[in-house]
Amino acid sequence: MFVSLPALKSITMGEQGRGRKPNFKKDGGRPKRRRVSPQKSKVHPEKSELIRLNKYLANSGVASRREADKLIEAGLVTVNGKVVTTLGSKVRPTDDVRFEGERLRREKKVYILLNKPKDFITTVDDPRGRKTVMDLIQGACDERVYPVGRLDRMTTGLLLLTNDGEMAKKLLHPSHGVRKLYHVVLDRKLTPEDKAKIEAGLTLEDGKVEVDEVSFIKDAPHNEVGLKIHLGKNRIVRRIFDHLGYKVIRLDRVAFGSLTKRNLRRGHWRMLNRQEIANLRMIG
Numbered sequence: 001m002f003v004s005l006p007a008l009k010s011i012t013m014g015e016q017g018r019g020r021k022p023n024f025k026k027d028g029g030r031p032k033r034r035r036v037s038p039q040k041s042k043v044h045p046e047k048s049e050l051i052r053l054n055k056y057l058a059n060s061g062v063a064s065r066r067e068a069d070k071l072i073e074a075g076l077v078t079v080n081g082k083v084v085t086t087l088g089s090k091v092r093p094t095d096d097v098r099f100e101g102e103r104l105r106r107e108k109k110v111y112i113l114l115n116k117p118k119d120f121i122t123t124v125d126d127p128r129g130r131k132t133v134m135d136l137i138q139g140a141c142d143e144r145v146y147p148v149g150r151l152d153r154m155t156t157g158l159l160l161l162t163n164d165g166e167m168a169k170k171l172l173h174p175s176h177g178v179r180k181l182y183h184v185v186l187d188r189k190l191t192p193e194d195k196a197k198i199e200a201g202l203t204l205e206d207g208k209v210e211v212d213e214v215s216f217i218k219d220a221p222h223n224e225v226g227l228k229i230h231l232g233k234n235r236i237v238r239r240i241f242d243h244l245g246y247k248v249i250r251l252d253r254v255a256f257g258s259l260t261k262r263n264l265r266r267g268h269w270r271m272l273n274r275q276e277i278a279n280l281r282m283i284g
Contacts, residue, residue, distance in 0.1 A: 050090040053077065056097055060104040061144050061163040076100055107143045111272040111280075112161040115264045122150040122159065133159060137269050148172065152235055157182075157253030158261045167280060171257065172232050176283050179212055181255035182227045182237050187247040189222040194244045198227075202243055206233065209240060257283065 051059075057068035057077065075083050078098045079091055091097055097104045116122070120131045124146060133147055148160040148168045162168055171178050201210040213228040227237060238248050254261060258279045264270060272280075 049093060051093070053079070053084060053089045053091050053097070054087070056091055056106065057099065057104065058165050059106045059109075060097075060099075061107055061146075061165060062099050062104065064165045064169045067165075071099065107163050109164045109277075110141045110143045110145055110162060111164065111277055112137055112140055112145060112269050113259060113261070113264065113272055113276075114159045114161060114269040115261045115266050116151055116156055116159045117267045118154050118156055121153050122147045133161070136267060137161060140269060140271075149232060150234075151253060152238075155251045155253065156266065157251075158256045158259060159253075160256060160259065170283055171280065174231055177230045178257045178283060179228050179230045179255075180253055180257075182229070183217070183250075183252040183254050184225045184227055184237060184241065184248060185250040186223045186225065186241060187249055190216070190225055190246070194246075195225075197244065198240060202240060204239055204243055209233070209236065211240070 052065075053072060054065040054068035057063060057071065058065045062068060063071060069087055071077055072087060072089070073085055075085055076099060077084055078096075079089070080096050093106060114133060114136060116133055116136070120133050120136060123132050124134055126132050130153075137145070143163045145161040145163050146168070148162060149172050151157065151159055160168075160171070170176055195214060198211055198214045201208055203209070209231065211227060211229045213226075215226045216222050217224045217226050227240075229236065233239075237251060241248050259272075259276060
């Protein structure tokens, strides 16, 4: 499910309203548990469950499964004090699994949606002491989460943070076609000729760039443009317009796949609800 460009203005306007404070407890609530008879609960399922070692590493936020296989082959993972290099090895949740000497624990998957303001950089920490997006979600969860992709310091809008390494990699890989929708404000009107060039595809210093859609925003001057793209190249939106001689005054990401920032005020965050998580898992 993707957001159409005509809907861009309504999404952007939605964040300006006050709205109710999101009910995070409700969104992240669990269904009522059914009673289990004593006969079925003699053996705790967690103690008997076996899980592939690469999946254990992915669940711990270390890396995706494919990358975890490389770490295992390199001898960087131990199980109960022994180095394990055999791919496909399985462990129990109670085993002592370590990566480079640090014990790992299976973390609960966490998905945080942030409406990023200006002047925050998209990184976990910054040696220069600048403000990061992690400052904005401080105290949101106990798990270690990481930004999915990047927004430069002056770009605002939708950013997903999670400890689900596999999902993050899938969302960013161009082969899955996850589209990002941007609201772009230029220093002057975009000409029909330049709009046609963008639609046809531009050749930049790192190769051909093709966008999924470019459109003027309804009831807005023609220096405001909606751009839908699935490529994840560095500063790609700004470089498209720089190439044609335009200066990007404001750049705001209003949608990422099926996620939008409607009713999420700038600088605020919320947890994804179950349906949103399920939609992300259906990608690919």
